[in-house]
Amino acid sequence: xxxxxxxxxxxxxxxxxxxxxxxxxxxxxxxxxxxxxxxxxxxxxxxxxxxxxxxxxxxxxxxxxxxxxxxxxxxxxxxxxxxxxxxxxxxxxxxxxxxxxxxxxxxxxxxxxxxxxxxxxxxxxxxxxxxxxxxxxxxxxxxxxxxxxxxxxxxxxxxxxxxxxxxxxxxxxxxxxxxxxxxxxxxxxxxxxxxxxxxxxxxxxxxxxxxxxxxxxxxxxxxxxxxxxxxxxxxxxxxxxxxxxxxxxxxxxxxxxxxx
Amino acid sequence: xxxxxxxxxxxxxxxxxxxxxxxxxxxxxxxxxxxxxxxxxxxxxxxxxxxxxxxxxxxxxxxxxxxxxxxxxxxxxxxxxxxxxxxxxxxxxxxxxxxxxxxxxxxxxxxxxxxxxxxxxxxxxxxxxxxxxxxxxxxxxxxxxxxxxxxxxxxxxxxxxxxxxxxxxxxxxxxxxxxxxxxxxxxxxxxxxxxxxxxxxxxxxxxxxxxxxxxxxxxxxxxxxxxxxxxxxxxxxxxxxxxxxxxxxxxxxxxxxxxxxxxxxxxxxxxxxxxxxxxxxxxx
Amino acid sequence: xxxxxxxxxxxxxxxxxxxxxxxxxxxxxxxxxxxxxxxxxxxxxxxxxxxxxxxxxxxxxxxxxxxxxxxxxxxxxxxxxxxxxxxxxxxxxxxxxxxxxxxxxxxxxxxxxxxxxxxxxxxxxxxxxxxxxxxxxxxxxxxxxxxxxxxxxxxxxxxxxxxxxxxxxxxxxxxxxxxxxxxxxxxxxxxxxxxxxxxxxxxxxxxxxxxxxxxxxxxxxxxxxxxxxxxxxxxxxxxxxxxxxxxxxxxxxxxxxxxxxxxxxxxxxxxxxxxxxxxxxxxxxxxxxxxxxxxxxxxxxxxxxxxxxxxxxxxxxxxxxxxxxxxxxxxxxxxxxxxxxxxxxxxxxxxxxxxxx
Numbered sequence: 001x002x003x004x005x006x007x008x009x010x011x012x013x014x015x016x017x018x019x020x021x022x023x024x025x026x027x028x029x030x031x032x033x034x035x036x037x038x039x040x041x042x043x044x045x046x047x048x049x050x051x052x053x054x055x056x057x058x059x060x061x062x063x064x065x066x067x068x069x070x071x072x073x074x075x076x077x078x079x080x081x082x083x084x085x086x087x088x089x090x091x092x093x094x095x096x097x098x099x100x101x102x103x104x105x106x107x108x109x110x111x112x113x114x115x116x117x118x119x120x121x122x123x124x125x126x127x128x129x130x131x132x133x134x135x136x137x138x139x140x141x142x143x144x145x146x147x148x149x150x151x152x153x154x155x156x157x158x159x160x161x162x163x164x165x166x167x168x169x170x171x172x173x174x175x176x177x178x179x180x181x182x183x184x185x186x187x188x189x190x191x192x193x194x195x196x197x198x199x200x201x202x203x204x205x206x207x208x209x210x211x212x213x214x215x216x217x218x219x220x221x222x223x224x225x226x227x228x229x230x231x232x233x234x235x236x237x238x239x240x241x242x243x244x245x246x247x248x249x250x251x252x253x254x255x256x257x258x259x260x
Numbered sequence: 261x262x263x264x265x266x267x268x269x270x271x272x273x274x275x276x277x278x279x280x281x282x283x284x285x286x287x288x289x290x291x292x293x294x295x296x297x298x299x300x301x302x303x304x305x306x307x308x309x310x311x312x313x314x315x316x317x318x319x320x321x322x323x324x325x326x327x328x329x330x331x332x333x334x335x336x337x338x339x340x341x342x343x344x345x346x347x348x349x350x351x352x353x354x355x356x357x358x359x360x361x362x363x364x365x366x367x368x369x370x371x372x373x374x375x376x377x378x379x380x381x382x383x384x385x386x387x388x389x390x391x392x393x394x395x396x397x398x399x400x401x402x403x404x405x406x407x408x409x410x411x412x413x414x415x416x417x418x419x420x421x422x423x424x425x426x427x428x429x430x431x432x433x434x435x436x437x438x439x440x441x442x443x444x445x446x447x448x449x450x451x452x453x454x455x456x457x458x459x460x461x462x463x464x465x466x467x468x469x470x471x472x473x474x475x476x477x478x479x480x481x482x483x484x485x486x487x488x489x490x491x492x493x494x495x496x497x498x499x500x501x502x503x504x505x506x507x508x509x510x511x512x513x514x515x516x517x518x519x520x521x522x523x524x525x526x527x528x529x530x531x532x533x534x535x536x537x538x539x540x541x542x543x544x
Numbered sequence: 545x546x547x548x549x550x551x552x553x554x555x556x557x558x559x560x561x562x563x564x565x566x567x568x569x570x571x572x573x574x575x576x577x578x579x580x581x582x583x584x585x586x587x588x589x590x591x592x593x594x595x596x597x598x599x600x601x602x603x604x605x606x607x608x609x610x611x612x613x614x615x616x617x618x619x620x621x622x623x624x625x626x627x628x629x630x631x632x633x634x635x636x637x638x639x640x641x642x643x644x645x646x647x648x649x650x651x652x653x654x655x656x657x658x659x660x661x662x663x664x665x666x667x668x669x670x671x672x673x674x675x676x677x678x679x680x681x682x683x684x685x686x687x688x689x690x691x692x693x694x695x696x697x698x699x700x701x702x703x704x705x706x707x708x709x710x711x712x713x714x715x716x717x718x719x720x721x722x723x724x725x726x727x728x729x730x731x732x733x734x735x736x737x738x739x740x741x742x743x744x745x746x747x748x749x750x751x752x753x754x755x756x757x758x759x760x761x762x763x764x765x766x767x768x769x770x771x772x773x774x775x776x777x778x779x780x781x782x783x784x785x786x787x788x789x790x791x792x793x794x795x796x797x798x799x800x801x802x803x804x805x806x807x808x809x810x811x812x813x814x815x816x817x818x819x820x821x822x823x824x825x826x827x828x829x830x831x832x833x834x835x836x837x838x839x840x841x842x843x844x845x846x847x848x849x850x851x852x853x854x855x856x857x858x859x860x861x862x863x864x865x866x867x868x869x870x871x872x873x874x875x876x877x878x879x880x881x882x883x884x885x886x887x888x889x890x891x892x893x894x895x896x897x898x899x900x901x
Binding site for chain 1: 274275276277278279281282283285286287289290291292293294296297300345348349352353356367368369371372374375376377378379380382383384386387389391392393396423426427480481483484485486487491501504505508514517518521524525528529532
């Protein structure tokens with residue numbers, strides 16, 4: 001009976017892992033397709049699509065734009081989320097519960113609606129579409145996350161050490177910068193990292209709010225709409241590889257046990 | 261109540277200084293756009309003043325409210341299927357796999373989602389195509405004689421969604437399972453309950469919060485998603501996000517698109533209230 | 545510990561300088577840039593490069609599909625943001641009515657070299673001034689795989705609504721030409737459509753949808769036909785089959801006895817453009833024999849060049865069926881050109897068709 005359950009367990013887990021990996025495996029396999037269409041039969045490994053991707057200026061600049069928007073918007077979200085979390089945790093602020101609820105509200109709203117709202121607003125104000133507009137949208141979606149993570153990490157422990165620092169004569173900005181921030185660095189890192197993840201792959205807001213200079217997901221969408229070929233597979237595989245590298249970085253930075 | 265720092269007079273301004281960037285940002289770029297959208301939804305694309313016509317159009321045109329019905333149906337199916345598939349998987353990861361391999365197993369499960377979302381949806385289209393991997397395998401295994409239409413259907417849309425949300429729900433249920441104190445199980449065992457009874461009456465109810473959070477996220481994210489139904493559905497039916505994008509893309513009809521967006525938001529808000537109520541009841 | 549705080553300080557500085565740089569980048573575009581709103585066939589680097597190399601002007605393209613989408617983008621943009629637009633010849637008047645387009649200098653364009661049937665002066669000239677010039681044309685008709693279907697069946701639109709090809713059809717997702725085809729199937733003329741004709745058109749559409757596997761835009765339709773997912777594309781034509789002829793020579797198109805729908809793209813110059821000289825240079829390039837040849841065989845979709853002197857090879861002319869063009873042109877009708885009200889009603893019918901099972 002026991003071994004039966006064990007077998008069922010292994011079978012089920014394998015099935016689910018298989019399901020999860022199926023599209024990615026197909027993606028990577030057919031990125032090496034020699035002929036035009038990324039469907040079976042597989043016609044011998046060829047690097048022509050990787051070459052096409054790397055020499056496609058629009059794709060490479062879209063990649064750079066994606067990174068740019070992701071880094072800046074994540075930094076902004078983490079920064080103001082951190083300050084807000086600290087402010088609400090340490091001080092008495094009137095209507096605190098309502099304001100905190102307001103900041104976390106965007107979590108329950110679809111990206112499409114957030115993007116649409118910004119589009120309507122910017123249109124009405126005569127502001128042009130741009131990477132900055134998309135970046136603003138990305139901060140809107142990531143700020144609640146950063147705030148929630150950092151607020152939940154602000155505890156008595158840090159408050160005590162901050163008090164000690166103040167007693168020793170540190171000014172407020174010094175307390176923040178030299179005491180609180182370093183103590184919370186895992187949460188800061190997690191906020192930044194999660195924000196980067198959501199921003200990097202975000203489609204709808206970027207689609208609605210950019211014009212020529214656009215992010216990678218939008219450029220891939222354009223690519224799909226103007227000529228089907230395994231170039232899409234190639235860029236997908238490349239993104240996958242870059243992401244694995246990121247994850248490894250994250251792992252090493254966060255989970256490596258310090259030797260002291 | 262924890263003692264909040266008061267100290268010098270300068271503190272009077274400081275709290276507001278640190279808190280206001282986030283508050284102002286949310287007000288300017290979340291609340292204001294929402295209000296703008298609400299106002300615009302009461303105007304008409306053709307001009308003219310205040311009018312409920314956009315909302316009327318939604319409720320009176322079957323093709324329009326059908327989109328909401330479709331969205332609710334698809335999202336419902338996706339949520340249920342994802343929970344059913346994810347729970348055993350989360351259980352296996354949390355209970356059957358040795359502790360030191362658990363993080364690796366989780367990372368492996370999340371890794372494929374590190375490809376671009378657009379590309380992943382498109383890959384599903386190729387996997388489910390008539391000449392794609394799934395059909396080829398089924399035919400070769402003799403399960404079917406002719407390839408069947410899998411791509412460009414509601415089935416494809418659901419598959420694309422389930423693929424992502426199984427991962428999401430696995431994470432939330434896994435987190436919940438790990439949090440459970442082993443004393444519950446010991447107590448149940450001491451009282452003579454077998455593994456099945458322990459699971460049904462103790463573990464499962466205790467993991468409801470994890471399921472509910474995951475289910476709610478699934479609902480919100482799926483119902484507002486444009487890419488998966490657009491790429492995988494083949495326009496064989498329209499879901500709400502597609503209907504909204506149609507108004508913007510084809511006609512630049514912002515008023516109608518805004519009205520549809522607000523309706524979508526209303527549905528999600530109802531779901532949120534229901535969830536929050538339920539979680540409160542559970543906690544009490 | 546200190547390193548992290550310096551890191552965050554550095555990040556702040558980076559953010560500030562980046563913002564400054566962005567501000568700089570957003571300052572009015574330099575004269576070497578041209579912003580074009582186009583159909584996807586204008587993005588082909590093979591097409592743009594000769595122009596960019598010869599003049600030093602960089603062409604920024606934004607793609608759209610369908611006049612409605614293009615005008616929607618203009619609506620959402622600031623004046624002066626765009627310089628050139630590709631628009632269906634039949635819709636040029638919509639842009640003129642909104643005051644968007646600039647008259648073109650006829651003496652600087654090779655009007656005499658165009659196919660007379662696609663000059664379409666009745667649409668591109670308004671009040672004696674020319675606002676658009678046709679650059680490319682083709683047909684929305686029946687595209688099919690001749691090894692999978694009976695070519696004789698493809699000589700009539702009635703095959704599309706019969707049960708014979710159930711599940712083997714894809715419909716091109718552009719309401720104007722496909723509803724035009726439905727009108728032809730119902731025995732109506734596209735130039736004379738009114739609200740009263742919609743029920744008949746809807747009936748044809750719903751029957752087609754019942755037979756259809758998917759409704760897709762340019763790429764989805766091309767892929768479906770090319771990979772064998774479907775065997776017939778309603779609204780397909782040389783624009784689907786010609787570019788893929790190398791990969792799959794079984795792809796062909798026909799103009800059935802009821803007729804086909806002629807699509808014709810024009811170039812227009814935006815009146816608010818700050819770079820009218822560059823825009824004119826671009827338009828002249830597109831209409832030159834070389835530009836025409838490259839546009840005609842562009843990677844997104846092929847089509848007939850408007851300029852008869854296009855520098856195409858004999859093989860390319862054969863694929864495009866150059867010698868059959870006079871016959872095709874005689875049997876093709878133009879896109880429906882509805883007013884706002886009828887347009888909305890047509891789009892509603894289309895939405896209904898999409899939702900139908």
